[in-house]
Amino acid sequence: MEIKVVQNSKDVQADILVVSMFEGGQTTSELANKYALGEDNFKGKFSETYLLQTYGKEPYKKVMVLGLGKKEEFCPNKLREAVAKAIKKAMQMEAKTVSFSLDEIDFDYSEQFAMGALIADYKFDKYKSEKKDNKVKEVYVQANEDIIRKAEKIAAAMTFTRNIANEPAQFATPTELAAIACDLGLETKVYDREECEKMGMGAFLAVGRGSAEEPKFIHMKYYVDNPKKRIAIIGKGICFDSGGLDLKPASSMLTMKDDMSGAAAVLGIMSVIREFHPQVEVHGIIAACENMPGQYAYKPGDILTAKNGKTIEVDNTDAEGRLTLADALCYACELGVDEVIDMATLTGACMVALGTQAAGIMGNDDELVKNLISTAERNGERYWELPMWDEYFDSLKSDIADMKNTGSRWGGASTAGVFLKKFVKDVKWAHIDIAGTAFLEKPQKELIAGASGAGVRTLLNYILEQ
Ligand code: BES
Numbered sequence: 001m002e003i004k005v006v007q008n009s010k011d012v013q014a015d016i017l018v019v020s021m022f023e024g025g026q027t028t029s030e031l032a033n034k035y036a037l038g039e040d041n042f043k044g045k046f047s048e049t050y051l052l053q054t055y056g057k058e059p060y061k062k063v064m065v066l067g068l069g070k071k072e073e074f075c076p077n078k079l080r081e082a083v084a085k086a087i088k089k090a091m092q093m094e095a096k097t098v099s100f101s102l103d104e105i106d107f108d109y110s111e112q113f114a115m116g117a118l119i120a121d122y123k124f125d126k127y128k129s130e131k132k133d134n135k136v137k138e139v140y141v142q143a144n145e146d147i148i149r150k151a152e153k154i155a156a157a158m159t160f161t162r163n164i165a166n167e168p169a170q171f172a173t174p175t176e177l178a179a180i181a182c183d184l185g186l187e188t189k190v191y192d193r194e195e196c197e198k199m200g201m202g203a204f205l206a207v208g209r210g211s212a213e214e215p216k217f218i219h220m221k222y223y224v225d226n227p228k229k230r231i232a233i234i235g236k237g238i239c240f241d242s243g244g245l246d247l248k249p250a251s252s253m254l255t256m257k258d259d260m261s262g263a264a265a266v267l268g269i270m271s272v273i274r275e276f277h278p279q280v281e282v283h284g285i286i287a288a289c290e291n292m293p294g295q296y297a298y299k300p301g302d303i304l305t306a307k308n309g310k311t312i313e314v315d316n317t318d319a320e321g322r323l324t325l326a327d328a329l330c331y332a333c334e335l336g337v338d339e340v341i342d343m344a345t346l347t348g349a350c351m352v353a354l355g356t357q358a359a360g361i362m363g364n365d366d367e368l369v370k371n372l373i374s375t376a377e378r379n380g381e382r383y384w385e386l387p388m389w390d391e392y393f394d395s396l397k398s399d400i401a402d403m404k405n406t407g408s409r410w411g412g413a414s415t416a417g418v419f420l421k422k423f424v425k426d427v428k429w430a431h432i433d434i435a436g437t438a439f440l441e442k443p444q445k446e447l448i449a450g451a452s453g454a455g456v457r458t459l460l461n462y463i464l465e466q
């Protein structure tokens with residue numbers, strides 16, 4: 001899809017002209033006012049649409065009235081969702097060109113307008129032998145050109161991420177993630193098993209041992225002169241989570257190719273970072289491996305030593321993400337960065353608590369957590385702070401090691417948080433649990449089912465706002 005900025009969107013010869021309408025209000029199209037409101041009693045409820053033919057009387061073939069809902073509830077987030085709805089509708093009708101005339105929408109809305117159109121434009125059909133070409137090719141709008149171009153880059157990053165996370169585990173292996181990282185044109189170092197051993201990453205390597213796939217520790221670097229800040233972003237990179245010897249039941253295993261969604265988000269962000277040339281140094285870090293129950297698999301009761309020397313008794317091999325993140329966090333802290341942010345499909349408990357509408361967030365710095373929550377809110381994601389009180393560590397106490405990797409079933413997202421905290425040193429840190437938001441079973445707002453690109457829009461905007 002290409003978004004073209006025009007002076008007057010009503011002059012464009014398009015398949016569809018979209019005009020908007022608040023509940024109980026009017027549109028800017030006389031035709032629409034006459035037929036939609038007058039004859040058919042269209043109310044303009046949020047994201048409802050109404051279509052009418054122009055029979056050659058206008059430059060556009062059809063008019064789509066897009067309901068924006070109650071005026072007092074309207075905001076950029078609502079616009080994004082509604083625009084996505086209009087694009088989906090246009091796709092159903094196989095319209096190729098759509099012009100938007102949204103007069104009540106000012107400058108501040110340009111970014112979310114574009115995000116809505118571009119996110120709706122996504123599909124994952126590479127494994128369909130018959131592909132339907134029902135994409136909208138051109139969108140016309142009166143908007144701010146620079147903001148539209150910014151949104152295009154963020155949306156491209158999301159698409160990049162969604163493609164990787166939707167890819168089956170047979171293809172999206174640790175080796176493949178490393179190859180993708182190396183292709184981004186950034187300075188990138190990939191550590192193999194032996195090098196990770198030398199670095200003392202006993203927790204990460206234990207998780208990968210049960211798989212025939214080689215583990216890869218990936219470090220991408222974006223440098224600028226005199227950075228205002230130095231940030232490391234870490235993505236959980238479990239390319240498939242079978243649970244290991246504590247094998248998952250079939251129904252829980254079904255979507256576990258998505259357990260590298262955090263890693264996919266880091267790759268998406270790093271794939272566009274240079275185009276924005278932010279004055280921030282950014283490190284993208286992924287500890288990639290599979291959690292499988294092969295003959296060399298790590299076992300319940302094993303004691304692992306992480307990079308910082310702490311020992312961990314394996315209580316459950318299905319709590320593997322925190323083990324890989326433990327070593328990744330130690331590595332990131334040693335870089336001497338100002339902030340570390342990790343994104344991980346970490347706990348079913350987080351999904352139980354917040355559903356698919358919000359990711360859980362925790363951290364050791366209030367300002368960082370608050371900033372991320374508000375950046376998410378402005379950009380179409382929701383982050384909700386969960387507690388990370390020291391008491392949650394009680395259930396992780398081990399008789400024979402420094403800690404266990406799991407404890408009580410209750411408050412599982414917070415327990416995972418306090419576990420991770422043991423591997424964070426002298427740095428501001430936030431942990432984002434995207435277990436519920438990274439991979440959708442059903443369409444939700446502007447997103448179709450499957451990988452959602454969770455974390456990408458928020459973290460990119462966060463980096464750009466520094
Ligand atoms: N990858 C899962 C968490 C997950 C669950 C992500 C559902 C997305 C959807 C993680 O590795 C896991 O298995 N967590 C366990 C932890 C438990 C053993 C303490 C869980 O949540 O059940």
Ligand code: MN
Nearest residue numbers: 241318319320
């Ligand atoms: Mn697991």
Ligand code: ZN
Nearest residue numbers: 238241259321
């Ligand atoms: Zn997992």
